[in-house]
Structure formats: structure tokens, C-alpha cells
Amino acid sequence: MKRKELKQKLWKYAGVGLLMSLGNISGIAQNTSMPKDSAAMYYEVEDIPLPDGLIAETGSIGFLPDGRFVAGFHRGEIMIYNPKTRIWKRFAEGLHDPLGLLVVSNNEILVMQRPELTRIKDTDGDGEADLYQKVTDDFGLSGNYHEFAFGPVKDKQGNLFFALNLASNGAGIRPEIRGTYDSLSRPGRMYACVDYRGWIMRLDKQGKLHPYAVGFRSPNGLGFDAQGRLLVSDNQGDWLGTSKLFHVEEGKFYGHPAGLIWKKDFPRVVPISLPVAQLDSMRTKEIVQFPHGYFANSPTQPVLDNTNGKFGQFGGQMLIGDMDHKYMIRLLLEEVNGKMQGACTPLNVGSKMRIGNNRLAFAPDGALWVGQNDHGWVGARGIQRIKWKGEKHLDLMAMNLTKDGFDLTFSMPLDAESAQNVANFKFKRFYYEYHQAYGSKQFDVKEIGVKSISLSDDKTKVHVVLDDMKAGYVYEMRLGEIINANKTKRVFNSLVCYSLNQLK
């Protein structure tokens, strides 16, 4: 595609995102007395210039220790960009859909491509890789296009984790496969007829691959939070009423039955034929649900803001991208009864942001680089850099469950009148059903009244008491015209969805 055409296309996609997010960010009518305040005042979004001839379906990104940016693209290129000279150079080529990478050193990276995890290294110092070494290919490939592979991420002990997608009955399998075939997991929309499809895998330091956790459909995003917990996103579809984020621990089952057939000692049954109630009792629930359509369609890679304030006020929190929305998603997580759960909220960064936000990485200077992709679905192409301009905006910093409602912590003291106005805190709740069908509508949608509101002495905390608290629901909160104490800022990220698994 020519540059001009690509630009037009990207522009068009940007337009899509704008129209789609209007409903989210401006659901409340503008009051003339409200301060003029918008995301673009706090963040700068810049398009990274791309080399001619690059189809920028970005599958993987990262930073080398020397500060150069590295990215893998759909047509198999691994390119390195020097932000100082603004020059792109080829590092490697010929890979099969590199959808994840992990930087080892200035001349070595690990790349997750369809058939294997590969060590790619420049051994002679000419700037281009000459060694493509298999790290592991100890998993099946049926040849179905939907068997994407994502990752790897590394824990503090040196284990690598990556994810193996299920196949889709949008297509069949190839006459020749790699791995072990099992016909019991061939039926169904998404299937796992070869080994460890639907699993998160762990590669130990000795190079041995272990199945780690099962029950995933299309887990296009792995990351560790500040406490070293492995978080994995998954996409709405069969067995996923809406898109979800899981806290993944060894040996657990997370909901999509197809991959269960590869669990040691699992009975010889078609996993999707098991009663839903039985599967439901076996599964570990997600920690966050992303309401489908108006909030997120396909969440991508979770990343930890470890910039120590260089990216703004959300240090230590997790961000995640989405393919259909032109914002980052910010996660407000907490532990309740020893289990993680929490909320998601948009982090708008201005209208220059495109959709298709597939891969996220923080640069050494604290800017967030985003690699965009469409891959035949909704999305965009290209690479953008988001810089924080240095001023804090008014936003929710934490949402903590209480016995009778929520404690909301804001980023600065609030104007008491707007913060104590019940009309500015609209709650409703609903749930998505766990079932085989593709997606779920919202069940038992009910507005939940606010009984009382109290503001802390320092005016940063609002305690909201609700009419009813019930586990198993998403509590959706829409914030109204809340302004800060100085009356200079307003809340513009107004939608917050808390997945209430555990009551306090």
C-alpha cells in the first residue's frame, strides 16, 4: 500500500474511533460553568513516522537497553527505530506473524511467532540478526489460522510465559499437523484438537515447557502487575459473555472448556459437552469484565506503569489497550477476601489517538508507545507515542469496595458541591452469563440508587453508599459534572465498571 493510501486509511480508522467513543466521554451534557478541560490538555499523541513499504500491522514492540525501539510486523519484519536519529533499520525478517517479543539485550530478542518461540540474535555485530534459534516449539499446530501465539513475558524467577490460541471453526485444519491430535476437542466454535491450545504455557529456566493454566480462547495479552501477578486478557466470544482479564495461577481453569482435553488425567469426554453448571463450578472467575461494545471489544496487552511518575499520576497501576477504542484502559484493582477484583475505566489521551491498540511499551523516558494492528478485523495500523505533558488531571485513582458501597479516591481535592451531589454518581448493575453461545447480553440490568455520599476531610475521597450490593454483577458507575476544589478541572473519564465477585 502506498503511504498516501495508508494515511487515508489510518485517518478513516481514527474517525471510527472518534465516533465510537463519543457516547462514552460526553454522555453528560456540558454545563457552561464547567471548566474547559479535556484529555488533549494532558497528553500529547504523536505518530511515529514509518519507513516506506512497511505495512504496519504491529504485532510486537519493545525497547532495547540502549533506548532504541524494536517492533515486529505481520509480514515477518523485525525493525529497529532510533528515536534520536529517526531512522528505521531492519533487524530480522521472514518470521511467521511475530505477535510478541521480549528484549534480551541490544543484539538479542525473543520472538513469539506462530510455530515457535525463537531467539533472534546478531552474532557478528553488523546490526542484523544471523541466528534464529528455536527456544521451544513443544506445542501443537493444526494449521488453523486462529492458532495465534502471544507473549512471552518473564517473571522474577526467570520463567517465560506465553499463550496459545484456540483454533476457529471459521476454517478447518491442515492435512499435516504438528503435535498430538485429539478428536475429542475438535467439535465446537473454537477448538483445541492439538496439544495445549487454549493454555498459558510456562517455560522454565532449563528450557522445559510446562502447561500452566487452561481455559483461554484468544488471550491476546499477558503482563505482570507491580506485585508480580500474571494478568491475561481474553476476548468476548463463545464461553466469554464479554471480554475479560484474568489473574492466572498454575493449574487453574479459566472458563473456555476446549483446552481441558489437554489437562492431565482429565476424563475422556468432549469438554464442551459437560454441563455448564459443572464447568462453571470448576472455573476461576475473571478479575475484571470489560463491557462489550461501548467499553471494549478486544482488550489487548496489559502493561504496568513503572515510569515512576514520568507518564503521570498512575504509577504502579496497569494499563491495557483495546482494538476498537481510541483510548487506553486503566485498571483499578484490589484484593477482597484474598482474591483480586476491580474496575476498568478509559484513559482518554485526546482525539489523535487511533484504534487498534494492540501492543504497549513504555520508553525509557516514560512515554507510552502503542503498536496498532487490524489483522483482518477492526483496528488500525501504525505506531503512536503518548507523552504526558506534566500536569495532573482530575481522575479516579482507586475504587475500593466497602460493606455498603464504594470508596472512590480522586487525584485531587474535589469541589464539595459537585462531589456530594447524588446526581453525579449514577450506578447500575448487570451480569453476563457464562454459556457456550457467542457473547452474552446484559442480564438483570438494574439502576442502583445512591443512599448517601460523604466526602473525606481532605476532599479527595468520596464514600458512596448504595441501595444494594450483590456479588456476581458488574457495577457500572457514570460520573457526572464533578469538578476539583479549585474549579479548574472536571472529570472527563466518566465511565467506570467494577466487577464485583466478592462482597466485603
Place this chain on the structure above:
Amino acid sequence: MNPKLKQAFCQFKNVLSGMILLASVPTMSEAQALSDTTITIKVLGGLQFDTPRLVLKPNTRVTLILDNHDDMAHNFVLAKPSSRLKVVEEAAKLAERGAKMNYVPSSPLVIASTKIVEPGNMETISFVLDKAGQYPYVCTYPGHGYVMFGVIYVGQSYIPPFEKDTNIPESQRAGTGNEHAHHGHGMPSSPHPYPIEFPMVYRTFMPEASPAAIAVALTPTESYCWDAGKCYLRYIWTGGFVDNADQWKGNGSKLTKVEGEIYWREKQFPFTIGTKKMVSKVDFKGYKLKKRLPTFEYTFDGIKVAETLEWNESAQTITRVFMLGERTQTIFFNLPEQKSVSYTAKNGQLKNGVMAIPKTVKTFSIIIKRN
């Protein structure tokens, strides 16, 4: 087929496949009796209706079957002329109410619509188009409306050429034009942000191989497929390299195509140990590039092997160079009998297509020449 001819053919094919001509275009003054027609529109992967435009007479009762072959849910919404974007915007505004309403807004602009049709399912609706006009149809599932649409021309005296019809998504208008990646012989342009250089390597879905295949071009015309899943050379061809346009398009379901003629094929792993007929346990190790030329490394039953293929331009031959690791017994190298080629062995003797390799031998070569 030369690229120009190929392009012309593609366009012609698009005209045929993209347009179901159900009736000759009538003049406006013709009186029309109500007629019936049944149309099936399939949803393909990559957010597209297989039929992006239809031509009908006024006063037609349409029975429309939406057949969802994609792996996402979709709907079909027929809208009043010039209102596609408005309907998409109205659908987006439904926000969280959308799912319950099948993402179809309650709007006077909507003429007919299906429910949400899940992957693998079908739904039939019917509607009457009595007046002439250009009726857009669109999937209003969140995010789809801007790329997944088409048009029904009813009683139109002029219908634009398919490739210029802005009522059709750009990607379908252009066919594979923009993403065409034909290279190899006479290569027009690089599909990458750097010029094409040879040798070159693609890991991709190749025909007649496992899903972990590797395509290598030694020159613009001399190529081979090495299978990293099975650890052996699968086939060799001449006349070009590969066309990955379909493989690169969208989600990567289609295979990469061989451009040229395959003249040598192997059906099984070539090394055997002793007289045992058991399949060796192979383990792919990776490849190294030396001046872009790959050397593949693997083990079978623990024995290390490195294989490099080289093209000899003056002799017009391919040489397979093998380096072998330590082993405790004689191994055998088996070559398929193929009339299209003749073999010459270096540092060993071929007898009936088999070479015995004593444990002291560290390297041997096979030269393959097309007859």
C-alpha cells in the same frame, strides 16, 4: 500469467463475483409488477459481505438469507438511501442497550434488519423494495459499520464500475491490488520496507508441508521448502519464489502460493539408522544465516545435522551440503527416485538412492540436477 494480465483478470472476477445481476436495468417508466427473489449473502472473514452489491427491479420482494461464515457475530441492516453512516452512528449511540436491540437503532431510516447472527448461523428476513434508489446495507455490530457494508441498486439507469463504486468498501473494490505481494521472477516491488535481496527466507503456511514450514529463495527463480516441523527438505521449485498476498491478507488463513514449478519432492525423513524402520525422533534447532544463506540445524535420535542448500548458477544445480555430529553407528541417507532429476553424491556413494554413511564421515553433499 503476467502481473498485468493477472490484475485485469482479478478485476473481471470481482465484477462477476461482487455483483449479482438479477434483472436487466429497467427504465423508470416501466410499470412493475411485484416479483420475488431470494438472495443469500455470506459473511466472510475480514469484516465483509461476500456480495457487496446487488441490482434489482423496483417492486421486488426480497427474501434475504444472511449466512455467517465468519468467527464473529454480525447483523444485516438495510437502510434508506444515503443513510448508512447515520444508521451506524445511531447504532453506536445505543451503547450498552445495543446488544439487547441487536445493535439496530429504532429509526425510520432502517428498512429491514436481522437479529445478531452468531458465527455459523443463518437468518432469513424479507422486505419489499418498491421504489428506485440506492439502498445501503451494513453490519451495525459495534465497530463493523465503517468497513462492512454494501448496496442494493433498485431501478438505477447508471451503475458505476465496480472498482469505482464508493458504495462498496474500499478493500473489496480494490480486490487484492493494494496488498499484492507477487515477487520472485521479474519482481516489481518489495512488499517490505527494504529492497528484496536473495537468498531470502519466509516462515509461512506452505502447501504440501507441516504448518511450521520455511520457504527459501536462493535466487529470484530457484526456491525450496524446508519443513521445521518434520526437519527435512520437502520440495524444490524453479521459476519464481512465493506469492504471500493471500496469506498476509487479514487473519492469515490462506496458504502462501508457490510461484513456479515444483520439480523435486520428498515424502519422508531421509536419514535412517541401521536397518530399523522406526521413525526417528527429530528436533528442530533453528537456522543460521551466512550472507543471507540459511543453514538448518536439527537432531534425529540425538545425532546433530546441519543442512545448507546452495545454487550453482553455472552448473544449474542445487547442492545439499550436510554436516554430521558424533554418532556410534553407520547411518543411511535415502533419496526419492524422481525422473525429473539426477543425483550426484560427494564424499559417499549412492546405491539405488541410498547412501551408507560410516560414523567417521563428518560431511557429504548431494547435487541435484534437473533433467
